[in-house]
Amino acid sequence: MSGYAPQRPGVMAARSAPTVAYGLYASPRSGNQGCGYVDGAAEGGDPHPGAAPWPDRTSHEVPVACLTHGHAVAYCCACARAYPPDARAVVGSPEAWLRLPPRDS
DSSP states (O other): OOTTGGGSHHHHHHHHTTSEEEEEEEETTTEEEEEEEETTEEEEEESSTTSOOOTTOOTTHHHHHHHTTTOHHHHHHHHTTOOOSSGGGTSSSOSOOOOOOSOOO
C-alpha cells in the first residue's frame, strides 16, 4: 500500500498505542496533510504541516511551526516528539517495512 494508507485511522490508532504518532500524507494534488494520535485516539492534525503558523496556534504550536516552516517531515517529528539521532529516518532506504492492515475508515 502507498499513498495515504499509513495515516488511516486504524493504522494510526494501532501505531500510537500507548505513545504519540503523527502521520504525514504528501498528496500530489493538495499538498501535505497531517494527523496526530495519542494513546490510540485522534488528537487533531494539520492540513498543511510545515506551513507558516496560523493565528490561532497554541504556545507549543507557534515555535514548532516557525522552526519547521517548509519542512513537513521535521514538523511531524516535532509534533510526535520524535527526535531521530541522524538523518536515516528521512533519507535513503527504509530500515524496515511494515505490513499495513486491510483498509479501514
